[in-house]
Each structure stands twice: as C-alpha cells, then as structure tokens.
Amino acid sequence: MPRRVLFRAVHLVDPASGHDGLTDVLVEDGLVAAVGPGLSAPARTEVLPAEGLVMAPGLVDLHAHLREPGFEHKETVETGCRAAAAGGYTAVCAMPNTDPVADNVAVVAEVRALAEKAGLCEVVPAAAITQGLAGESLVDMAELAEAGVRLFTDDHRCLQSSRLMRLALEYARGLDVVIAQHAQDAELSEGWQMHEGYHSTALGLTGAPSEAESVVVARDLALARLTGGRLHVTHVSAAESVELVRAARAGGVRATADVTPHHLALLDEDLAGYDTNLKVNPPLREREDRDALRAALAEGTVDAVATDHAPHAEEEKEQEFDLAPPGTIGLETALAVVLTELVAPGHLTLAEAVDRMSVRPAAILGLEEHGGPVAPERPANLVVFDPAAEWVVAAPFRSMARNCAFLGRRLRGRVVHTLLRGEFTVRDGEPMR
Amino acid sequence: MIKHLLSIGQLSREDILRILDTAASFREVGTRVIKKVPALRGRTVVNLFYEPSTRTRISFELAAKRLSADVINFTTGGTSVAKGESLKDTALTLQAMGADAIVLRHSSSGAAHILSRWVTASVINAGDGTHEHPTQALLDLFTIREHFPSFEGLRVGIVGDVRHSRVARSLTRALVTMGGQVTLVGPPTLVPPEVVLWGAEVSYDLDAVLPKLDVCYLLRVQRERQRQQFFPSVREYSRRYGLTRARVEALPDQALVMHPGPMNRGVEIASEVADLPRAVITDQVANGIAVRMSLLYLMLTGGEARGASAPEPAEAAAGGRG
Numbered sequence: 150m151p152r153r154v155l156f157r158a159v160h161l162v163d164p165a166s167g168h169d170g171l172t173d174v175l176v177e178d179g180l181v182a183a184v185g186p187g188l189s190a191p192a193r194t195e196v197l198p199a200e201g202l203v204m205a206p207g208l209v210d211l212h213a214h215l216r217e218p219g220f221e222h223k224e225t226v227e228t229g230c231r232a233a234a235a236g237g238y239t240a241v242c243a244m245p246n247t248d249p250v251a252d253n254v255a256v257v258a259e260v261r262a263l264a265e266k267a268g269l270c271e272v273v274p275a276a277a278i279t280q281g282l283a284g285e286s287l288v289d290m291a292e293l294a295e296a297g298v299r300l301f302t303d304d305h306r307c308l309q310s311s312r313l314m315r316l317a318l319e320y321a322r323g324l325d326v327v328i329a330q331h332a333q334d335a336e337l338s339e340g341w342q343m344h345e346g347y348h349s350t351a352l353g354l355t356g357a358p359s360e361a362e363s364v365v366v367a368r369d370l371a372l373a374r375l376t377g378g379r380l381h382v383t384h385v386s387a388a389e390s391v392e393l394v395r396a397a398r399a400g401g402v403r404a405t406a407d408v409t410p411h412h413l414a415l416l417d418e419d420l421a422g423y424d425t426n427l428k429v430n431p432p433l434r435e436r437e438d439r440d441a442l443r444a445a446l447a448e449g450t451v452d453a454v455a456t457d458h459a460p461h462a463e464e465e466k467e468q469e470f471d472l473a474p475p476g477t478i479g480l481e482t483a484l485a486v487v488l489t490e491l492v493a494p495g496h497l498t499l500a501e502a503v504d505r506m507s508v509r510p511a512a513i514l515g516l517e518e519h520g521g522p523v524a525p526e527r528p529a530n531l532v533v534f535d536p537a538a539e540w541v542v543a544a545p546f547r548s549m550a551r552n553c554a555f556l557g558r559r560l561r562g563r564v565v566h567t568l569l570r571g572e573f574t575v576r577d578g579e580p581m582r
Numbered sequence: 583m584i585k586h587l588l589s590i591g592q593l594s595r596e597d598i599l600r601i602l603d604t605a606a607s608f609r610e611v612g613t614r615v616i617k618k619v620p621a622l623r624g625r626t627v628v629n630l631f632y633e634p635s636t637r638t639r640i641s642f643e644l645a646a647k648r649l650s651a652d653v654i655n656f657t658t659g660g661t662s663v664a665k666g667e668s669l670k671d672t673a674l675t676l677q678a679m680g681a682d683a684i685v686l687r688h689s690s691s692g693a694a695h696i697l698s699r700w701v702t703a704s705v706i707n708a709g710d711g712t713h714e715h716p717t718q719a720l721l722d723l724f725t726i727r728e729h730f731p732s733f734e735g736l737r738v739g740i741v742g743d744v745r746h747s748r749v750a751r752s753l754t755r756a757l758v759t760m761g762g763q764v765t766l767v768g769p770p771t772l773v774p775p776e777v778v779l780w781g782a783e784v785s786y787d788l789d790a791v792l793p794k795l796d797v798c799y800l801l802r803v804q805r806e807r808q809r810q811q812f813f814p815s816v817r818e819y820s821r822r823y824g825l826t827r828a829r830v831e832a833l834p835d836q837a838l839v840m841h842p843g844p845m846n847r848g849v850e851i852a853s854e855v856a857d858l859p860r861a862v863i864t865d866q867v868a869n870g871i872a873v874r875m876s877l878l879y880l881m882l883t884g885g886e887a888r889g890a891s892a893p894e895p896a897e898a899a900a901g902g903r904g
Contacts, residue, residue: 347776468668469688470692472690
C-alpha cells in the first residue's frame with residue numbers, strides 16, 4: 150500500500166467546505182494532505198486519474214442492522230462492514246437488537262472490537278433505550294455514553310410508554326445523546342403486513358395506517374418539547390409525520406429525522422406480487438407520502454438518508470408473506486438509489502445528496518472525523534464514485550444476505566473507491582479485505 | 583387460457599364466459615350414473631391444503647376425479663408440513679413427483695402467488711388468507727346465471743365482513759368485470775372505504791339496500807372478529823345485518839339468497855331463510871364441481887381434449903373420442 154495517493158482531477162463535493170468542483174486531492178498517512186488544482190506528486194506517490202469521478206466525504210449510516218452477536222446466519226459485523234464499504238460508507242451506526250441486546254457496555258465493546266478487527270468501516274454501536282428492549286426500565290445510559298454510544302433506540306420495539314419516553318429524553322439531555330425512535334403504535338399496527346390503503350385491501354394483507362406512525366411522532370415531539378431532549382425520528386415514512394417534524398422544528402424542538410432509500414423510491418403498490426423483499430418496517434407507503442419525503446429531504450426537514458439495512462437469511466424471506474420477516478438490505482444500493490431517484494430527476498443536488506448521506510448524519514452522531522470537510526490535516530474518510538456508471542442490482546452481495554428490495558433494478562452511480570483513515574477499504578469496486 | 587389462477591382479476595369477461603360455458607357441459611356429467619370423462623387421464627392434480635376446508639377440497643377432488651385425473655390430497659396434520667417443512671420445499675417435492683396442477687388453500691394472503699414462482703405446475707388458488715377465492719366467485723356466477731340471463735346491470739348485495747372476506751374480493755371483481763352492480767353492505771369497521779375503487783358501492787344500511795337487489799349474498803360471520811371488536815356483539819350484528827324472515831320479504835320476488843358456506847344459521851342468515859326455495863346454497867355446492875372441472879380442463883389442456891382439435895365443450899364433456 151503506497152503511503153501517498155494523489156487523486157488527479159476529481160470532482161470534489163464537500164458541503165462542509167463548500168467545495169463543489171474539479172481539484173486534486175492528496176492523501177498521506179491517513180490524512181488529507183492537500184486539496185487544490187494541479188498538485189505536484191511527491192516521490193513514491195501513486196497518482197490515480199479520476200476524471201469523471203466524484204469524491205465526497207465517506208458516507209455515514211444512522212441505521213444498520215449488523216446482526217452480530219446472535220444472528221450470524223443473517224450477517225456479521227465483518228460482512229456488514231464489507232457491504233458498507235462497498236456502498237461508500239466509512240461509518241455505520243449499528244442497531245442494538247442483537248442477542249444479547251446491546252443494552253450494556255460489554256456488547257457495545259464487542260461490536261466495536263469486531264468492527265476494528267474487520268477494519269472496513271467505523272462502527273458506532275447504538276444502544277437500547279430500555280433493558281432487553283423490553284420497554285420497562287432504562288439502560289445505564291451514562292455508562293454507555295462514556296463507552297462511546299451516541300444514539301439510543303429500541304428501534305422496531307418502539308417505546309410505547311409515554312412516561313419512559315419522557316424520562317429517556319430528559320435523562321439523555323444531561324448526556325447530550327440522541328433518543329431515536331421507530332415510531333409505531335403497537336395497537337394501531339397490530340398484525341400489520343403492509344401500509345393500510347387500497348392495496349392492502351386488494352391484497353388481503355393487514356395494513357398499518359400512516360397514523361400508527363404519526364401519533365407516536367406527535368407524542369414524541371411533544372415530549373421533546375417538554376424535556377428539551379434530542380429526538381431523532383428514524384426512517385420516517387408518512388407525509389403526516391413529516392409535517393409534524395417540520396412544525397415542531399419551526400417551534401424550536403430539537404428533533405431530527407431520517408428516511409430510507411426504499412421509502413424514497415418505492416410504493417405500497419409495488420407489493421402487488423407479494424415480493425417479501427418489499428416487506429419492510431415501516432411499510433412502503435403511497436405516492437403522496439413518497440413525494441412528501443422527497444420534498445422534506447430536499448428542504449432539510451428530514452436531515453438524512455439512512456439505510457435500515459436489515460439482512461435476513463434466504464429461507465427466512467422465501468416464505469409466505471405473513472411469515473417473512475420485514476426488512477431489506479441497503480448499504481450497497483443506497484448511494485445509487487439516491488443518485489438515480491433523487492439527484493438525476495433534480496429533487497436534490499449532488500451536494501445536497503452528500504450532505505444528507507454524510508455531513509448531517511455525522512453531525513447527528515457527533516462523529517467529528519466523518520462528514521468532511523475534506524481539508525488538510527483531516528482524516529481521509531472518503532468515497533469516490535462514478536455518477537454515470539449504470540448497473541443492475543443482482544445477487545450475490547457483499548452482505549451475506551440477498552433480500553434486497555431493488556433486485557433487478559437498473560441504477561446509476563457506482564462506488565469506485567472507499568477510504569477509511571486513508572486506507573483503501575474498497576478499491577476499483579473491490580473490497581480490500 | 584391462463585397458466586395459473588391466482589386472482590379473479592386475471593380473467594377477462596371472455597375468459598369467464600368460456601369457463602362458465604364449459605362448466606355448463608360438465609354439469610351434465612354430474613347427473614349421469616357414471617360421472618366420469620377421460621379428459622385428464624394421466625394428469626396429476628395435487629390438493630395442497632394448509633387450512634381445513636372440507637367442502638372446497640372435496641369439490642376439487644371430485645372435479646379432478648370426474649376428469650379421470652390422478653388426485654393427491656396433501657393436507658397439514660400428519661404430513662411433513664407438520665414437521666416444519668417450508669412451503670417452498672413442499673412445493674418442490676410435489677413438483678418432483680410430477681404434479682400438473684397444484685390446488686392451494688392457505689391461510690396466508692399471497693401464498694398462491696408465491697408458490698407459482700417456484701413450480702412449473704399450474705397453481706390454482708383455492709383461497710388464500712383474506713385475499714381471494716376465485717373459484718368460489720366463478721361457481722357463484724355460474725349459479726346466478728342459472729336464474730338470470732345476463733350479468734349486465736344485475737344488482738348484487740354482498741353483506742357482512744368484506745374486510746376479511748376472500749369471497750367478497752373475488753366475487754365483487756368478477757361481477758364488476760361482467761357488468762354487474764355490486765353493493766357491499768356491513769358496518770364501516772368491516773367494509774373498508776377503498777372497495778369503491780373496485781367499482782362497488784358501499785352501504786351501511788341493509789334494509790335500504792334489500793328492495794333493490796337481484797341477489798343477496800351473505801358472508802360468514804367469524805366470531806373471532808367480534809373478539810377483536812370489529813363489531814360489538816354477534817347479537818347486534820344479527821339485528822342489523824342478519825337476513826331474517828322479515829327482511830327476506832323486502833327482497834324483490836325474483837331475488838336469490840346465496841351464501842358460500844359454511845353458514846352460521848341464526849347469525850348472518852335465519853335458519854328458515856336458508857331453507858327457502860330462493861336460497862340456492864346447495865346449488866352453489868353442486869355447481870362448484872362443474873366449474874372446477876371446467877377450470878382444470880381448460881387450464882391443463884387449453885381446451886383441447888386428447889387427439890381432438892378444439893372440441894366443443896359438450897364434446898369434451900363427453901370425453902372427446904376417448
């Protein structure tokens with residue numbers, strides 16, 4: 150591995166510095182050494198021509214299920230990190246619904262150690278809000294925060310108790326950590342298989358109405374206002390929820406939100422063939438919802454694109470629709486989906502896409518080494534991609550799983566290189582380990 | 583003819599008429615002393631039933647046997663399914679055994695769709711969860727046609743738990759395809775508003791609808807739905823939506839009473855109403871065999887009996903030259 154790499158004539162998109170144009174970038178000893186046109190290459194420097202390629206700060210995912218410990222038949226930290234690197238990510242927030250649950254320092258430390266051993270991507274473990282995700286008693290939040298946890302969530306076990314949610318937000322305020330919620334009222338969504346609407350009726354599948362999400366979003370925003378705590382609404386899916394977040398933020402509530410690539414691209418009507426890869430949680434919703442999500446992402450009400458990468462074993466998805474677990478993998482397709490579905494049609498500029506996939510999620514997690522700026526003395530966490538490369542999504546993936554909602558789709562934009570602290574984790578599209 | 587019958591929406595008006603016309607000729611076979619024709623000799627039909635259903639399974643079994651097909655009944659309980667074999671592995675096993683058609687009854691909506699992606703055999707949906715029951719809709723159309731010359735403008739009220747009824751889904755769409763006017767009747771908790779997109783009307787008032795009906799079609803009330811509070815009590819449901827003797831009087835003289843069975847006498851239909859001449863519920867059962875014969879025949883042979891080129895339905899029913 151050369152100590153120095155010079156990217157020649159790359160299109161650097163770096164919202165943190167405002168850079169959006171052709172330049173050379175020199176990487177040396179894990180850091181960005183120089184940015185500017187016509188850099189001269191010092192001795193023993195590998196020069197990589199990068200015409201037509203875009204460089205951005207490495208992507209940051211707020212929401213990925215790496216499944217280890219406990220569900221290594223679906224994914225491991227190593228394979229999840231390989232998928233992340235292949236998708237241009239340099240940092241991933243790992244969800245706590247492992248077995249054992251990440252509700253204590255030991256599990257968090259184990260996940261972090263596994264990621265360091267793999268060396269493909271930084272993993273920032275999230276921890277549960279409540280012990281065992283049981284919704285009954287809070288985890289030792291301060292101890293976990295000292296161990297580096299920045300985000301607490303019970304994820305798919307949405308915290309139903311208003312009292313505990315209030316206390317979590319209140320307690321978290323003293324630690325400056327984020328309480329993230331997968332907003333879903335357990336009773337309104339009981340038995341759900343998809344979004345409630347015409348298509349659930351036609352397909353005979355039990356629906357969860359958008360309101361199963363928005364009533365919890367409304368409650369949580371009220372509690373964030375009450376407590377001053379930081380709320381993150383993860384994978385928001387309904388137009389009503391977006392309106393609530395927008396209004397609350399305008400009123401000064403400390404709330405952020407993310408949306409998945411699949412909710413930005415796909416609709417409930419796509420379930421007509423009962424493809425279990427399209428069974429996701431929260432469910433794919435209607436065109437109006439998707440359009441509202443796109444608009445909210447563009448205006449910034451929704452801060453980030455997060456994958457909700459949810460790998461499952463093939464035999465788990467190859468079942469009757471109601472038996473198949475919800476979820477799609479997403480780390481390897483997220484950037485291309487955003488480029489194809491949002492940037493190409495003009496909903497987002499390239500700089501806004503990088504902002505929503507790197508800068509803002511890094512800020513939400515407080516990751517100072519990620520999200521740029523791409524400037525001298527900064528850690529070289531970078532992605533280089535070809536925005537024009539077309540490809541068809543097909544198995545196998547770098548992930549162990551193949552339950553991808555975008556299988557068979559033609560997408561535009563492909564990761565060429567990913568660098569983690571100056572080391573190639575992916576080079577010419579191939580993971581380095 | 584279609585390869586799989588997963589949803590009634592796959593069938594055009596012409597397809598449906600062809601199935602009904604062919605069924606009419608098979609109906610006669612059931613009246614003979616020897617109720618058998620050789621149309622599917624050497625073919626294997628598997629009844630794959632993941633849900634208890636005596637009447638539909640027997641109906642398909644008789645239909646296949648009257649066409650001289652070999653029939654395998656594969657039901658849960660005592661099979662490898664009970665040992666935890668997946669639907670996919672079961673399907674591949676049946677495929678390996680040379681099934682030509684798989685008739686699937688399953689409690690999961692979409693099970694037939696999913697199965698059809700794994701096998702080369704024809705898949706016939708014999709009821710999937712709360713999705714569809716297309717052969718029930720076809721036999722209902724056949725039964726209605728015995729009394730009304732045309733479906734055009736035919737006024738049909740479907741009463742009860744539309745939300746959870748696969749029969750209502752298939753029948754509504756079949757009737758609308760054929761030009762009928764469908765009103766779905768029940769409390770709002772059981773009649774989702776989206777059904778208007780199928781071209782049906784919605785009413786919450788059975789008494790207002792009854793005088794305008796040619797067919798009053800009652801759906802089975804599942805007591806489980808009361809436990810889930812879709813309606814407050816069976817008693818209240820019966821008072822408002824049960825077809826009582828008094829309510830029958832509000833129907834026009836020519837109107838039929840239908841029910842897919844099994845009935846809850848005294849709940850959605852009064853016992854004496856079920857036994858009226860205008861209640862054609864046993865005709866529905868008898869016609870089910872002929873309609874399923876027609877479907878199996880058309881799907882597995884394309885309507886061409888062995889050695890014969892495009893025989894008339896009556897000829898096929900008579901066994902071609904066999």
